[in-house]
Amino acid sequence: MxxxxxxxxxxxxxxxxxxxxxxxxxxxxxxxxxxxxxxPQTDTLRAEASTDSQQYCHLCFPDIHAALRELTATVTEQKANIRALENRLRDAEQAAEQQTISLEELKKKTDETSNLTLSQVEELRKENRDREIAFSAGLMESGSGDVGPFTTEITLTYRNVFTNIGNAYNPITGVFTAPLRGAYMFRVSVYGIGPTQASASIVKNGERVVTAYDAQAQGGLNSSNGVVLILEVGDVVYVRLWPDRRIYDHSQNNHNSFSGFLLFPLREDELCRM
Structure with missing residues (x-):
């Protein structure tokens, strides 16, 4: 200055x-x-500015590149995670759809099984009702006295019915008619007052099977017998009193009785094996 x-x-x-x-x-x-x-200091200032810029870039650019590399890696990782999530979501949707289909099929099968079960239960009920076959009856419905003797063999009619499940026994005719193929048990008892002979037989389709017999010069006499028979539907079983035989009964004591019941039904193949 x-x-x-x-x-x-x-x-x-x-x-x-x-x-x-x-x-x-x-x-x-x-x-x-x-x-x-x-x-003039223009060149000097420019040189200093260039030097400062280079130093600033030298200091900043490595950090920017590192940040860019880190950001790129993060983005790549996030893309991979997104793809993995998309795949899991797709798998979950497919699994849910498959489960829905399986549930629908299961519900359908359950409904079919339920309907089948109800049908089977109803069929079993009907079958069980068919299997409920049993009867038992005494000879006299009222009073007391002798039956016989007769010159020919006669069918005894047991009119005092105790049980007749299935209504297979007819108290008017004294005949049991098999409603179902199967094995049946029958029993007969006879009673008389001597001097007499008491003889009665269980008959199947006109053929004598077993006989209850007793003879006594005086006093009471009694006998019984039983048999298991294989019957087809419509077969008949009844009791016949022999000729010249006499039996005694009392409606309150029921000395003479005829009983039968179904043991179990039989299928066609079971009958063939027999």
Missing amino acids: KGLVCLLLLLETFVFVNGGLNENEISQQLSSEDRRQNP
Whole structure:
């Protein structure tokens, strides 16, 4: 600054001595002098700015690249996770759809089984009702007295019915008719007062099977017998009193009785094996 002041003083002196300089000349001289004393710093500033920029880039760019690499890795990982989740979701949807189909099939089978079970239960009920076959009856429905003797064999009618499940026994005719193929148990009992002979037989389809027999000169006599028979549907079983035989009964004591019941039904193949 001091140099500039001195320069101005010299110029004034010079102008005064030489008759003066014009304003442009003075300005040019001042500019020249100023450049000489204060050379431009543009290049230096530019160099410093470039150096600072390089240093800043040198410091920042590695961090940016690292961040970019880390971000890229994170994005890639997230994409992989998304794909995995999409695959799991697709698998879950397929599994749910399969389970829905399985549940529908199970429900359908359950309904069919339920209907089948109900049908089977009803069939079993009907079959059980068919199997409920049993009867038992006494000879006299009321009073007391002798039956016989007769010159020919006769069918005894047991009219005092105790049990007749299935209504297979007819108390009017004294005949049992098999409603179901199967094995049946029959029993007969006879009673008389001597002197007499008591003889009665269980008959199947007109053929004598077993006989209950007793003879006594005096006093009471009794006998019984039983048999298991294989009957087809429609086979008949009844009791026949022998000729010249006499039995005695009392409606309250029921000395003479005829009973039968189904042991179990038989299928066709079981009958063939027999």
